[in-house]
Amino acid sequence: MLDVKMVSKNYGSLEVLSKVTFKVKRGEFVVIVGPSGCGKTTLLKIIAGLETPTTGFVLIDGKPPNPRHQNIGYVFQEDSLFPWRTVEGNVRFGLEVRGLSARNIVKEVIALVGLEGFEDYYPYQLSGGMRKRVEIARVLSVNPSLILMDEPFGDLDAQTRWIMHKELWAIHEKFKKTTILVTHNVEEAVYLADKVIVLTKRPGTVKKVIPVKLQKPRNKLSRQFIKYRGKIIDLLREEVPNI
């Protein structure tokens, strides 16, 4: 479904990504981990078509990425809800932009992320976890074929993050949407991923692809889980010696 081939990106003389190559199958949940500044965000933006690679290419179902023609959902690292719109207004945005009006879809996805009753709230009235749920609902509203998530839970406290992991797993289980999630958090990676892609330090390139062959939902305390975690942390340690 997604084909990333020899993608490199330079900003002036700074090489951010170098010959990144990997494939993602339909319905797969892929997590990308890597040291800070290794170009993870840039890679996601290239896949979304928000940035163009210096060399190499990305194909989504055989076509180059273009948000006007493809149905991509993107959960940004920053708080990206429109503060002037209510929860409902935010979730409706994607449909509105595409000239669709589907009141019931909006209601449905808000319910799906457990925010019924909060439709008329403004983002500033919500907690961090609720805001992320709204962002996820906004992405789901347009029924995307590919979901990209850039450290979506980075700003949340550990407890909320655990809850969000479980919810995200359940959503993926239900809709089987192809998802690529970028994170620093190795535990998050092992919990959610069908396969984990480990990137090297800048310029980022694929260091290793690790399929996680554990039954979902996973037990974060099980021995195999911890083994996978250790393996990924070891790989990262080779890139950044002092972690």
Add this chain to the structure above:
Amino acid sequence: MVEKSFRSSLRSNTTALYNVISVALLFLLWEVLAKVLSSPFFPSLTDVLSRAARIMVNGDIEGYSLLYHAFASILRFFSGFGLACITGFPIGVVMGLRREIYNALKSIIEPLRFIPPIAWLPLAFLLLPGYLRYVMIIWLGAFFPILLSTIAGIKRTSPVYIDVAKVFGADKKSIIFKVVIPSALPEILAGMRIGLGVGWMCIVAAEMMGGEPVGLGRLIIKYTELLQIDASLVGLFSIGIIGLLMNEAFLQMEKRFFKWRMEVKI
């Protein structure tokens, strides 16, 4: 944007009480001082109030009532201010989106903006007939704050909001009307409120110099020339009160409009 509304700062009971006391003390002091001095150049509060009532009912020496003066000033003001809004806002949006236009016109805009509107008065009186003179002066005073805050607000749109819209496949028009302008609106309205204040100052100065027989500025000059200080104070206070009320009305509108910004108390 931290300017608190007059009313909300009066909300707490103790502050309200203190303000009532301070105003009452001022009035009392004024009244006593006026009675002690008993000079025609130092009218008492009661003199001013009774004078206000008389101008309201019987009109000034030329027969124009206080309400007529106020109405003339407000009409001129809103014409100029409205014109400044409907010119400053769209030009600001275009210049905010296309930095190069602003840059290309910078050496025209920047010096113009530092000419006090009042300095244009003689020219305005030479070139334009009655009502339009005032409109031009107020427009000059209100236009630049609106223009510049619109440009700044548009440029300050968070890039992530634009990326969100782009990923959903939004076209340029949706990005501008659904993302850029809404996100800049608080700053734009703040600029309008500044323009409101500047414009109101300009109208009074313009009326003082202008030839028209009506307007609050004119009222002040008319009576100061006759050395009737109580009557010129009537004009003075009317200007203050109307200015305060307009600013309050604008703040209330902003508040209603920007419920989503409640975390930043306006």
